[in-house]
Amino acid sequence: MIAIYRCQLELHDSLYYATREIGRLYETEAAIHNYALCYALGLVDSEVHGTTVALEDSYCYFCPEQIPKYKVHLTPLNQQNIYVTPARSLFHSSTLNTWKYANNNYHVEMEKTQKNIPGFGRTKEIAPESQFEFFIISEKELKLPKWVRLGKWASKAELKVVELPKPKRNQNQEFTCPYPLNPLDVMFTHQVISYDTINMPPVSLIRNVRMRGDFYNFEGTAEKIQIPARMQFYFGG
Amino acid sequence: MSLLKSVDQKFFHSEIPAKPMGKYAHFVTIRVTESYPLFQTDGELNKARVRAGINHRETISRLAMFKRKQSTPERLTGRELLRNYQIGDWEKCDYNVDFSKTTPDCVLYGFAIGDSGSEKSKVVVDTAYSITPFDDSHLNFTLNAPFENGTMSRQGEVTSRINSQDHILPQVFFPSIVTLKDPTEAGFLYVFNNILRTRHYGAQTTRTGRVRNELVGVIFADGEIVSNLRWTQKVYDLMADRGQIQAPDPLNEDDVLSAAQEAISVLMTEECIPHTDFIGDSLTSLLAEVKAITSNEIQLRELLNQANVESTQYAQKYILKTTSEKSKKGSKKGAATSAE
Numbered sequence: 397m398i399a400i401y402r403c404q405l406e407l408h409d410s411l412y413y414a415t416r417e418i419g420r421l422y423e424t425e426a427a428i429h430n431y432a433l434c435y436a437l438g439l440v441d442s443e444v445h446g447t448t449v450a451l452e453d454s455y456c457y458f459c460p461e462q463i464p465k466y467k468v469h470l471t472p473l474n475q476q477n478i479y480v481t482p483a484r485s486l487f488h489s490s491t492l493n494t495w496k497y498a499n500n501n502y503h504v505e506m507e508k509t510q511k512n513i514p515g516f517g518r519t520k521e522i523a524p525e526s527q528f529e530f531f532i533i534s535e536k537e538l539k540l541p542k543w544v545r546l547g548k549w550a551s552k553a554e555l556k557v558v559e560l561p562k563p564k565r566n567q568n569q570e571f572t573c574p575y576p577l578n579p580l581d582v583m584f585t586h587q588v589i590s591y592d593t594i595n596m597p598p599v600s601l602i603r604n605v606r607m608r609g610d611f612y613n614f615e616g617t618a619e620k621i622q623i624p625a626r627m628q629f630y631f632g633g
Numbered sequence: 634m635s636l637l638k639s640v641d642q643k644f645f646h647s648e649i650p651a652k653p654m655g656k657y658a659h660f661v662t663i664r665v666t667e668s669y670p671l672f673q674t675d676g677e678l679n680k681a682r683v684r685a686g687i688n689h690r691e692t693i694s695r696l697a698m699f700k701r702k703q704s705t706p707e708r709l710t711g712r713e714l715l716r717n718y719q720i721g722d723w724e725k726c727d728y729n730v731d732f733s734k735t736t737p738d739c740v741l742y743g744f745a746i747g748d749s750g751s752e753k754s755k756v757v758v759d760t761a762y763s764i765t766p767f768d769d770s771h772l773n774f775t776l777n778a779p780f781e782n783g784t785m786s787r788q789g790e791v792t793s794r795i796n797s798q799d800h801i802l803p804q805v806f807f808p809s810i811v812t813l814k815d816p817t818e819a820g821f822l823y824v825f826n827n828i829l830r831t832r833h834y835g836a837q838t839t840r841t842g843r844v845r846n847e848l849v850g851v852i853f854a855d856g857e858i859v860s861n862l863r864w865t866q867k868v869y870d871l872m873a874d875r876g877q878i879q880a881p882d883p884l885n886e887d888d889v890l891s892a893a894q895e896a897i898s899v900l901m902t903e904e905c906i907p908h909t910d911f912i913g914d915s916l917t918s919l920l921a922e923v924k925a926i927t928s929n930e931i932q933l934r935e936l937l938n939q940a941n942v943e944s945t946q947y948a949q950k951y952i953l954k955t956t957s958e959k960s961k962k963g964s965k966k967g968a969a970t971s972a973e
Contacts, residue, residue: 493674493675542905
């Protein structure tokens with residue numbers, strides 16, 4: 397039995413991750429990737445959700461290398477029939493901050509840099525009290541935390557979850573989905589006709605998608621919500 | 634080794650775990666400015682436009698004390714102690730330049746070194762917001778650099794070394810919760826000691842920026858608790874309803890501490906996770922116990938040594954293994970680093 401949850405995130409701290417790097421300016425896009433949300437919600441490598449991974453791939457404090465393991469970490473969510481959509485901004489504002497590395501020597505001289513590591517830069521961050529919205533499609537009832545941490549600075553955000561009324565499944569029709577989607581997760585089950593792109597790593601997102609395929613809709617919601625069915629994390633091969 | 638009698642050992646790990654294990658210690662503090670500190674990044678004080686209170690819905694500008702402006706001075710306090718007592722790899726560890734990866738500081742507060750891995754921080758600090766609005770919490774000062782004789786002119790030459798700068802006023806209050814994930818007892822005391830000892834925050838002019846940390850509570854839980862912003866808004870509500878916010882006068886510290894204690898207690902009842910709170914009398918006895926340890930040189934050395942033994946064991950077990958063997962880590966975008 398599928399349940400669909402509508403989730404709202406309210407930032408209580410400024411949110412930063414590098415969507416785009418323009419010289420020394422690092423910009424945060426006002427959309428949160430669905431891979432990032434899976435980690436933030438604690439769905440990855442979790443005994444509670446039945447998504448544990450092999451010991452050598454487990455999610456630890458120390459990372460010997462900066463290579464993500466999305467496929468290994470997110471495939472167990474498919475097996476548990478849990479899917480998280482990317483988040484869109486309901487409203488947001490941005491702030492610009494400068495950051496630099498601290499140094500605690502009494503005597504400081506400018507030296508030539510030894511390594512190509514930026515010692516200062518400016519970040520365009522999403523301001524506190526901005527709000528985001530996303531959906532979780534799950535076969536099991538999920539117990540989610542009230543407070544989650546997001547982005548490079550591990551910024552606290554409040555999570556509010558509302559279960560939508562029982563979803564009605566529609567077979568193979570043309571429909572429009574305004575919410576951001578991960579194209580990899582829908583293009584193999586739906587015929588995608590037109591869309592807008594949000595460029596971001598690791599996979600650019602699409603929104604305002606005109607598509608054909610199975611979708612869920614709901615009776616009794618204030619606005620018309622249509623969400624593609626059969627979505628799951630897809631990594632090719 | 635058990636140092637604390639007032640805290641159940643079940644809240645601590647016996648060794649630093651490799652994975653997040655869901656034990657959290659939250660230090661609930663109020664940071665009180667005692668001189669004219671500066672928290673700025675772009676030549677002006679950091680501000681955030683947010684709601685005044687939970688019930689007072691109007692938007693105000695608040696001073697913001699960014700995360701790393703809080704955690705960095707606290708880290709440096711701990712590192713200075715390690716150097717002073719010559720604990721572990723104190724000589725080999727250079728902050729933000731060349732981490733040794735073995736000291737309690739490296740392991741607890743994290744590091745990120747391009748090609749030799751990264752350690753996520755177990756100490757998480759959030760941006761703290763002033764209770765009072767920006768307009769009532771800052772003042773613009775002129776600053777100048779006079780000649781030897783104390784004036785701005787010499788033999789007809791007038792110097793242009795004069796500028797003005799916004800400063801934060803004394804007695805501005807920043808409610809701030811410092812979260813420590815998966816603490817061992819020694820790690821808990823190490824971070825606790827850093828919070829109690831650190832006295833200067835903000836721009837490193839070293840002559841201003843004195844801040845005192847008042848502890849309101851210590852909360853052990855199995856997850857995250859309320860945010861600084863929500864707590865600050867609750868404190869604002871309580872104080873505004875009691876008529877204790879009389880701009881442009883500074884807030885009364887006793888009023889702030891009692892409102893802060895009440896606010897955190899109320900907010901904790903709204904959380905949906907198991908938690909054990911040390912607030913009020915129970916905090917007093919815990920604080921006395923901690924201060925007894927940290928103010929006694931022999932016990933402090935023991936504590937630092939124990940923290941170092943644990944961090945070194947952790948490093949040997951998980952970090953210093955040849956990184957060529959594709960060892961046991963998942964990685965996620967963004968490693969905890971500490972800048973600022």
